[in-house]
Amino acid sequence: FDRALEMEPGDAGLKNAVAYSMAEAGVELGRAEALSRATLEEDPQSPDFLDTLGWVLCRQGRIEEGLDQIEAALDGGGEGIPEIEEHLEGCVDAAVEGYPLR
Numbered sequence: 765f766d767r768a769l770e771m772e773p774g775d776a777g778l779k780n781a782v783a784y785s786m787a788e789a790g791v792e793l794g795r796a797e798a799l800s801r802a803t804l805e806e807d808p809q810s811p812d813f814l815d816t817l818g819w820v821l822c823r824q825g826r827i828e829e830g831l832d833q834i835e836a837a838l839d840g841g842g843e844g845i846p847e848i849e850e851h852l853e854g855c856v857d858a859a860v861e862g863y864p865l866r
Contacts, residue, residue, distance in 0.1 A: 776806040780816050787820045790860035796820045811842030819851045825859035 765782045772778050780803045786796035800817040807813055818833030834852045842848040851858075 776803045776813070779803045780810075780813050783820060784816045787816070787823045790823060793820060793824050793860065793863065797824070809840050811837040811840045811845070811848065814840060815842060815845075815848045815851060818855070819858070822851065822855035822858040823860050823863070825863040827856055827859075830855050830858075 765785070768778060769782060779799045783796040783799040783803070786792050786799075797817070797820050800813065800820050803810070803813040804817060814833050814837035818830045818835075818837060821827075821830035821833060824830075831852065834848060834855065837848050838852065
């Protein structure tokens with residue numbers, strides 16, 4: 765992850781992909797959140813970027829915040845994208861062990 769980000773530090777799509785990969789792996793979720801928020805500074809309406817932030821928050825156990833972001837992704841053009849819909853359905857049970865539910 766670090767090498768890719770060093771090579772292309774301004775690539776929002778890459779930052780989003782790294783943040784999503786971290787969320788999927790359940791590692792460095794604080795860093796994943798920071799990367800995800802950075803992508804949204806560049807494109808705050810991107811359904812992909814909104815979904816990634818939502819999924820990161822879900823993985824952190826921040827269910828309400830995560831669902832809000834995922835729903836924004838759906839409202840912003842992500843409707844019908846199976847992965848986003850799966851995140852909406854799976855958010856409640858997605859928390860990584862060691863992250864408190866809030």
